[in-house]
Amino acid sequence: MNYCSHCGHTLSVRIPDGDTLPRHVCGRCGTIHYQNPKLVVGCLPEWEDRVLLCRRAIKPRYGLWTLPAGFMENGETTAEGAARETLEEANARIEILAPYALVNLPDIDQIYLLYRARLLDLDYHPGQESLEVDLFHEHEIPWAQLAFPTIEHTLHQFFQDRDSGHFELHTADIRY
Ligand SMILES: [Zn+2]
Numbered sequence: 001m002n003y004c005s006h007c008g009h010t011l012s013v014r015i016p017d018g019d020t021l022p023r024h025v026c027g028r029c030g031t032i033h034y035q036n037p038k039l040v041v042g043c044l045p046e047w048e049d050r051v052l053l054c055r056r057a058i059k060p061r062y063g064l065w066t067l068p069a070g071f072m073e074n075g076e077t078t079a080e081g082a083a084r085e086t087l088e089e090a091n092a093r094i095e096i097l098a099p100y101a102l103v104n105l106p107d108i109d110q111i112y113l114l115y116r117a118r119l120l121d122l123d124y125h126p127g128q129e130s131l132e133v134d135l136f137h138e139h140e141i142p143w144a145q146l147a148f149p150t151i152e153h154t155l156h157q158f159f160q161d162r163d164s165g166h167f168e169l170h171t172a173d174i175r176y
Helices: 078-090 149-164
Strands: 011-014 023-026 038-047 050-056 069-071 094-105 110-119 130-136 170-173
Touching: 038 078, 038 094, 038 149, 050 078, 069 078, 078 094, 078 110, 078 130, 094 149, 110 149, 149 170
Parallel strands: 038 110, 094 170
Antiparallel strands: 011 023, 038 050, 038 069, 050 130, 094 110
């Protein structure tokens, strides 16, 4: 961040009065430009005993498989964001079931909130950000070609929980 989004003046990095951390502060209008973690919302869509994955058509991790997820937009709820991302990436309609994974990624300033979801029909196809969309049984999951540690962690947890017949919200902290 180099310029003030309010007045266009250059920014400097300093600790404002009464604060404890360095911030980008405008030298002209005094606006403090706070930077806070971003929330990534998404879901784990199920169809009978298979789960839906998308193969990424965008960087980073082009060509690798992931669950539908993306940055939350202003004006939507987390569940709405998860459903929107699923529609955008897989053209898939879902029913959100319950929050399933809350994963802190403090090294990249992100938090993932993934829901369990039920796929409503099989009329899905890749959106612009996906090369392929497909359903996978547990033994078919491309474990070596998953895009993100968060996704691998969540899928492992999901199959463990499914075996035990008991799902609950899991939290995890992943550091790179
Ligand atoms: Zn300014």
